Amino acid sequence: MNTHEALNHIEILDFSPLTIPEKRWGKYHEFRKILHFQLYPDIALETTDESVEKGMKLYAEHPEVKGVMFSIMDKSFHKQVGHILCVIPRKTSETYQENKGYMEFYINILENYHRKGIGTKALVKVFEVAAENEKKLLATDTYFASGKAFLQDMDAELEIGIENRLRLDEIDWSMIQQWEKEGEEKSSKTKLVHLNNISEEYIEQFSKLYTETYSQQPVEGLDEVAISFTPEYFRHRKTSYEQTGMKNNIMFTVEEDGEISGLTEMEYNPGLKTMITQGLTGVKEEHRGRGLGKWLKASMLLKIQEQYPEVKIVRTENVTSNAPMLSINNRLGFKFHRESIEAQISLEKLKQYLKSKEAIL
Numbered sequence: 001m002n003t004h005e006a007l008n009h010i011e012i013l014d015f016s017p018l019t020i021p022e023k024r025w026g027k028y029h030e031f032r033k034i035l036h037f038q039l040y041p042d043i044a045l046e047t048t049d050e051s052v053e054k055g056m057k058l059y060a061e062h063p064e065v066k067g068v069m070f071s072i073m074d075k076s077f078h079k080q081v082g083h084i085l086c087v088i089p090r091k092t093s094e095t096y097q098e099n100k101g102y103m104e105f106y107i108n109i110l111e112n113y114h115r116k117g118i119g120t121k122a123l124v125k126v127f128e129v130a131a132e133n134e135k136k137l138l139a140t141d142t143y144f145a146s147g148k149a150f151l152q153d154m155d156a157e158l159e160i161g162i163e164n165r166l167r168l169d170e171i172d173w174s175m176i177q178q179w180e181k182e183g184e185e186k187s188s189k190t191k192l193v194h195l196n197n198i199s200e201e202y203i204e205q206f207s208k209l210y211t212e213t214y215s216q217q218p219v220e221g222l223d224e225v226a227i228s229f230t231p232e233y234f235r236h237r238k239t240s241y242e243q244t245g246m247k248n249n250i251m252f253t254v255e256e257d258g259e260i261s262g263l264t265e266m267e268y269n270p271g272l273k274t275m276i277t278q279g280l281t282g283v284k285e286e287h288r289g290r291g292l293g294k295w296l297k298a299s300m301l302l303k304i305q306e307q308y309p310e311v312k313i314v315r316t317e318n319v320t321s322n323a324p325m326l327s328i329n330n331r332l333g334f335k336f337h338r339e340s341i342e343a344q345i346s347l348e349k350l351k352q353y354l355k356s357k358e359a360i361l
Helices: 022-039 049-059 094-098 118-132 145-153 173-186 203-215 231-244 292-307 323-332 347-356
Strands: 010-014 065-074 079-089 102-109 137-142 157-167 191-195 247-254 260-268 275-283 313-319 335-346
Touching: 010 118, 022 049, 022 065, 022 079, 049 231, 065 118, 079 118, 102 118, 118 347, 137 145, 137 347, 145 157, 145 335, 157 323, 173 292, 191 292, 203 231, 203 247, 203 260, 203 275, 231 247, 247 292, 260 292, 275 292, 292 323, 313 323, 313 335, 335 347
Parallel strands: 102 137, 275 313
Antiparallel strands: 010 065, 065 079, 079 102, 137 335, 157 313, 157 335, 191 247, 247 260, 260 275
16 A cells, blocks of 8 residues: 555645635644744743744745745545645756756644654655656755654764753853953954844955855765855845844854954744844854854853843754854753754655555556
């Protein structure tokens, strides 16, 4: 019996944020709230339905990527039990020009529906989208142990990462202040800039350094993919944050000649009141060895403490091969929380897997 016949009660429906009816939004919100507590059981969720809908509608009009979405529905209980997102670089984007055969996909399924063949059925939809758009290399990630086992069964290439967390009440704030002081002293002619969103004055330079340092992160075991973060990407992100209530904190160092030499960022969702996410931290290669990374991270933590007194936890993700960043994070007091898996699989390998499961002919 193939996957489709065994799961007649599971239906996969198109999910277009711009056109789906209100009833479907209600099913989605019920699903996302359950999923949140399965992923973050210790973090309260207060994100409003309105802000989520705004964000997803804005994402549907993203200038750099096309998001193709589907709902996984259990018809027996009239509920949404999963969601599929395929992220396809638009043909007008720089990322597409560098990686014409690349696509990301994300499948989230509620835990009590794991290991029932629903992931395989969802993969058929991913395969169809990839084939239709002529994609050859597919990338995804997971936090679930069952998701890792699923990817291993597919013979996907895996990169093991970790989600680390830092409790602000356990930070050695005197050390943080010392790091900031040392950074200022070592680079006395360097200016530290803090913005809630990148300004037009710096956006071109910032975009280039962000792309450069993002691409220098280790990708042990995976194919390198050249992701470009353009000024248009950051302009769209600013609009999305402003309309959904999300907050972005950016810090970067500017040298005497006006060059941006290093950057760090944190993202705050008011709906996750007690947690903030550390994003990219990167220093231009020729400016490394001066303690700019420590200076940036220390100054950002001091700013977060001042600006968001309700925040108790900082979360971040790193691959296990990124020794320099792990070293800084360890000294700050970050502790292991859970594994995070990134994976890649070729379209041909996915096709063979689905055939072996009799999910496609």
